[in-house]
Amino acid sequence: MSAQEEMFSIGAVERDSGISRDTLRIWERRYGYPQPLRNTKGERIYPESQLRHLQKLRRFLDQGMRPGKLLRLTDAEFMALESASGGSSTESSSISRPLSPLVAACLTAVQQLDEQALLKTLSLAHQQYGLSDFIKQFVAPCVIAVGEAWARGDIEVYQEHFFTQLMTEYLNIEIAKMRNRSSRPLVLLGSLPSELHTLGLSMTAAMLACHGLSSIQLGAAMPMDQLSKAAQEFNVDIVGLSFSSAYPYGNLRNDIQELRDSVPSDIDIWVGGEGVRKLRKLPTGVTKVTDFEQLPI
Amino acid sequence: MSAQEEMFSIGAVERDSGISRDTLRIWERRYGYPQPLRNTKGERIYPESQLRHLQKLRRFLDQGMRPGKLLRLTDAEFMALESASGGSSTESSSISRPLSPLVAACLTAVQQLDEQALLKTLSLAHQQYGLSDFIKQFVAPCVIAVGEAWARGDIEVYQEHFFTQLMTEYLNIEIAKMRNRSSRPLVLLGSLPSELHTLGLSMTAAMLACHGLSSIQLGAAMPMDQLSKAAQEFNVDIVGLSFSSAYPYGNLRNDIQELRDSVPSDIDIWVGGEGVRKLRKLPTGVTKVTDFEQLPI
DNA sequence: TCAGGTGTTTTGTCTAGGACAAAGTGTGTT
DNA sequence: AACACACTTTGTCCTAGACAAAACACCTGA
Numbered sequence: 001m002s003a004q005e006e007m008f009s010i011g012a013v014e015r016d017s018g019i020s021r022d023t024l025r026i027w028e029r030r031y032g033y034p035q036p037l038r039n040t041k042g043e044r045i046y047p048e049s050q051l052r053h054l055q056k057l058r059r060f061l062d063q064g065m066r067p068g069k070l071l072r073l074t075d076a077e078f079m080a081l082e083s084a085s086g087g088s089s090t091e092s093s094s095i096s097r098p099l100s101p102l103v104a105a106c107l108t109a110v111q112q113l114d115e116q117a118l119l120k121t122l123s124l125a126h127q128q129y130g131l132s133d134f135i136k137q138f139v140a141p142c143v144i145a146v147g148e149a150w151a152r153g154d155i156e157v158y159q160e161h162f163f164t165q166l167m168t169e170y171l172n173i174e175i176a177k178m179r180n181r182s183s184r185p186l187v188l189l190g191s192l193p194s195e196l197h198t199l200g201l202s203m204t205a206a207m208l209a210c211h212g213l214s215s216i217q218l219g220a221a222m223p224m225d226q227l228s229k230a231a232q233e234f235n236v237d238i239v240g241l242s243f244s245s246a247y248p249y250g251n252l253r254n255d256i257q258e259l260r261d262s263v264p265s266d267i268d269i270w271v272g273g274e275g276v277r278k279l280r281k282l283p284t285g286v287t288k289v290t291d292f293e294q295l296p297i
Numbered sequence: 298m299s300a301q302e303e304m305f306s307i308g309a310v311e312r313d314s315g316i317s318r319d320t321l322r323i324w325e326r327r328y329g330y331p332q333p334l335r336n337t338k339g340e341r342i343y344p345e346s347q348l349r350h351l352q353k354l355r356r357f358l359d360q361g362m363r364p365g366k367l368l369r370l371t372d373a374e375f376m377a378l379e380s381a382s383g384g385s386s387t388e389s390s391s392i393s394r395p396l397s398p399l400v401a402a403c404l405t406a407v408q409q410l411d412e413q414a415l416l417k418t419l420s421l422a423h424q425q426y427g428l429s430d431f432i433k434q435f436v437a438p439c440v441i442a443v444g445e446a447w448a449r450g451d452i453e454v455y456q457e458h459f460f461t462q463l464m465t466e467y468l469n470i471e472i473a474k475m476r477n478r479s480s481r482p483l484v485l486l487g488s489l490p491s492e493l494h495t496l497g498l499s500m501t502a503a504m505l506a507c508h509g510l511s512s513i514q515l516g517a518a519m520p521m522d523q524l525s526k527a528a529q530e531f532n533v534d535i536v537g538l539s540f541s542s543a544y545p546y547g548n549l550r551n552d553i554q555e556l557r558d559s560v561p562s563d564i565d566i567w568v569g570g571e572g573v574r575k576l577r578k579l580p581t582g583v584t585k586v587t588d589f590e591q592l593p594i
Numbered sequence: 595t596c597a598g599g600t601g602t603t604t605t606g607t608c609t610a611g612g613a614c615a616a617a618g619t620g621t622g623t624t
Numbered sequence: 625a626a627c628a629c630a631c632t633t634t635g636t637c638c639t640a641g642a643c644a645a646a647a648c649a650c651c652t653g654a
Contacts, residue, residue, distance in 0.1 A: 339637085341637085341638090363648095
């Protein structure tokens with residue numbers, strides 16, 4: 001008896017897993033999974049265990065795996081896949097290249113929720129590298145390390161938020177320090193409605209500021225038409241968009257195309273972030289920026 | 298002929314208006330509006346004009362008006378409502394109390410997208426008031442003024458984001474300056490998944506820092522279980538939540554209750570923001586904070 | 595006048611299975 | 625290796641109906 005497992009409606013599962021209702025229903029129809037129970041009204045109710053599993057599935061989908069394969073795996077096969085892809089914390093940290101000491105220190109501080117230590121690590125790395133390399137060689141690896149740790153289940157969502165928030169604040173302070181020295185606004189930074197991650201935008205803004213280019217951050221979840229209007233009103237030369245790996249992949253190409261069509265063609269569009277890494281062909285006038293090294297400055 | 302009006306799919310309208318597909322379809326069935334065209338596939342396609350109108354409707358809905366009334370209005374009635382609700386910029390700024398000069402200057406800077414002027418106004422107001430009164434007598438009125446200007450249609454969403462982003466950065470820098478002087482973390486600040494606005498959190502954090510209390514910002518869209526876990530892991534005394542007027546009102550009471558149930562009862566919960574203003578009864582152990590004056594510090 | 599209960603209306607979310615286009619994959623030809 | 629073509633996979637959108645929860649209106653009693 002004790003604690004009965006919590007149940008979730010299809011709407012809640014859509015919200016928490018990022019998989020649309022339609023898709024959840026059609027998977028059930030086609031692959032027989034997920035197989036929710038029903039409430040008295042006949043509506044689907046998903047036990048927490050299924051929601052958690054869907055969230056795991058989501059990670060693999062984000063990495064480019066196809067639903068048809070993933071959903072036809074047996075439990076054993078799936079577990080094999082899971083341990084192959086990263087291995088839990090108990091294992092020696094898989095075969096991926098070892099973390100630099102500073103990045104490891106950062107990860108530890110996040111895991112221990114130690115604000116002081118985290119800040120100290122940041123400023124140490126900053127001093128050591130200088131801002132530009134600080135971002136390229138420390139912040140970027142940290143973001144990846146934190147993301148991987150999350151995917152492995154080594155850190156919780158709230159720990160990731162803690163890291164993201166502090167890092168964003170740190171970068172924004174550095175950007176603010178350089179504000180006066182920069183030239184007129186050239187770049188507009190933002191993200192589309194289903195994208196809530198903005199650390200990438202702050203990183204980009206900081207990199208640009210290093211090179212004397214100033215930018216305007218509009219933050220997350222800008223409706224597309226607003227982004228397009230803003231680009232024209234601010235009279236920018238470039239619009240920069242960020243897509244995390246959590247961005248609904250199905251919409252990605254469409255959304256980028258739609259934005260390209262609504263923004264005047266003399267304004268460049270940059271797209272970046274983990275979400276666009278797997279994207280091959282892009283509309284003309286759209287530049288992919290997956291690496292801060294290759295920022296076309 | 299010239300430029301044919303752009304058309305939007307139901308998904309795009311959902312994204313840009315914040316009104317769900319289901320709701321759009323059922324409004325069409327019940328009220329005969331919106332009345333989209335169809336493409337060759339038989340799918341709804343909405344002309345841009347209808348999308349714009351839906352965005353305006355959204356503003357009134359957020360203010361608590363009911364769809365049944367709003368959607369049955371004739372064009373003339375709707376326009377009357379629009380001008381009554383605030384009067385456009387051409388009219389003398391309605392009968393609401395006049396804005397303080399600094400707030401007015403802030404609003405103008407936002408409308409003109411003038412970053413320099415906006416920053417100058419902020420630091421002027423900050424100098425003049427001191428941080429605590431800066432927030433209470435300048436930032437808070439600005440937030441309200443910007444919100445009202447948006448509801449009137451005097452400023453665009455992207456202008457509001459521009460304001461919010463800059464203001465948030467400004468406050469976070471001030472908070473960072475005081476970080477060393479503060480006592481151990483006491484307050485955890487965040488918002489639930491359907492809430493994306495965090496300026497209120499930064500304002501609160503700054504107020505708390507003024508009084509030597511330190512806080513941890515986790516940012517927007519924290520799943521409830523994560524918030525609860527974080528509260529315990531960080532060992533805080535208080536959890537602060539922010540709800541904007543855009544928060545889905547129907548879930549509000551439930552969501553707060555659910556959070557209250559999942560967080561240990563010796564941890565206080567504060568809820569704040571425009572969204573909770575209309576809320577009367579609260580679960581025990583939940584404090585409503587609508588005014589920074591009355592922050593129970 | 596205000597708190598509380600009851601009945602009615604309004605409202606949005608959920609259901610079902612089918613249709614179809616666009617992205618992705620594979621094969622054959624130059 | 626590059627291109628065209630066919631096949632497979634995939635997610636979004638369609639219809640119309642059901643129903644619970646919120647909001648409102650009305651009534652009662654202190």
